[in-house]
Amino acid sequence: MTSAAAISLDEVSKVFPGSVSPAVNRLTLTIPQGQILALVGPSGCGKTTTLRMINRLEEPTAGQITVLGHDHRSAKPHELRRNIGYVIQQIGLFPHHSVRRNMSAVLELLKWSPDRIEQRINELTDLLGLDPALLDRYPSELSGGQQQRVGVARALAADPPILLMDEPYSAVDPVIRKHLHSELLQVQARVTKTIVIVTHDIDEAITLADQVVVMAEGGTIEQQGTPEELLAHPATEFVREFLGRERGLRRLGLRTVGQILRSPSRSSVPADLEPEDLAPEDLARVTADTPLREALDTILTSGQTRAVVCADGQKIGFITIEHIAEALRP
Ligand SMILES: Nc1ncnc2c1ncn2[C@@H]1O[C@H](COP(=O)(O)OP(=O)(O)OP(=O)(O)O)[C@@H](O)[C@H]1O
Ligand SMILES: [Mg+2]
Structure with a gap:
């Protein structure tokens, strides 16, 4: 370009x-x-x-x-x-x-x-x-x-x-x-x-x-x-x-989960939040290319405050409402 x-x-x-x-x-x-x-x-x-x-x-x-x-x-x-x-x-x-x-x-x-x-x-x-x-x-x-x-x-x-x-x-x-x-x-x-x-x-x-x-x-x-x-x-x-209205939500639509997942690999998941330790059936699931707007909706609809991020059926990390809010900060 x-x-x-x-x-x-x-x-x-x-x-x-x-x-x-x-x-x-x-x-x-x-x-x-x-x-x-x-x-x-x-x-x-x-x-x-x-x-x-x-x-x-x-x-x-x-x-x-x-x-x-x-x-x-x-x-x-x-x-x-x-x-x-x-x-x-x-x-x-x-x-x-x-x-x-x-x-x-x-x-x-x-x-x-x-x-x-x-x-x-x-x-x-x-x-x-x-x-x-x-x-x-x-x-x-x-x-x-x-x-x-x-x-x-x-x-x-x-x-x-x-x-x-x-x-x-x-x-x-x-x-x-x-x-x-x-x-x-x-x-x-x-x-x-x-x-x-x-x-x-x-x-x-x-x-x-x-x-x-x-x-x-x-x-x-x-x-x-x-x-x-x-x-x-x-x-x-x-x-x-x-x-x-909804400028914030529209901005979330411009970014994907992958863009704010610090490093979308298994090893990068924070130590205190190993995905293996979570009960995955209770969690919302998204993928790296899910737009953040949709990820937020998935989290809210499932009554959670976070979602597991999956790739090829593997958990590669997770994302919280906090992470999503941070994506809008300058
Ligand atoms: N051939 C013309 N003769 C005289 N006035 C015109 C002519 N074509 C457009 N206008 C006027 O010029 C202005 C701009 O028109 P234009 O068609 O560029 O608007 P627009 O932004 O494309 O609007 P819309 O979103 O409704 O399509 C309007 O006030 C219109 O009435
Ligand atoms: Mg026109």
């Missing part, structure tokens, strides 16, 4: 014709390469406008946008198509085209040969875990989650280094959404892109993003930081409010 900027906006403003106040007012923002950045903020604060300016679907009224080291104004349309994939709000698949045609649209514009397009569609189908039988259907014949995957596949078709996603998961239910989140993280682990994802859902931002930007009316940045930084130190009342 590198911290070089993939996209930077310098004092960028957008005033729509006929509007008095700017939709985006002097926005300065650096989007690091190879990371997922979540843009969150209330409805109408300028998130979509910002993505559309990055994708040159809107021209800024003032300011400068640099993408992959080049001034945006000099970019040619085919360079934009190759460099930036865009998953628009409400997915926006072409309804009269098959899934296959939806996925190949950009590649046809880029004049790829039919053989190469076919090969790329197979790769994308595989990457996103799409059933190949869906390729010849129309978007209306897919579930919301399937449409969403096709939307991402279409945006990734030309293998762009940058992916812009505007509320891509808002139309799918929470269970599917969770599944799609882990899929996106798996895709990111395989093909490392610079991803900007707009969302209203703070938990989605926390789950997916390396960096979170909280925006207020007029594209004003209230805070930019890692999920941990925001949750631990919200910079303003607006951010605090936006993050909602």
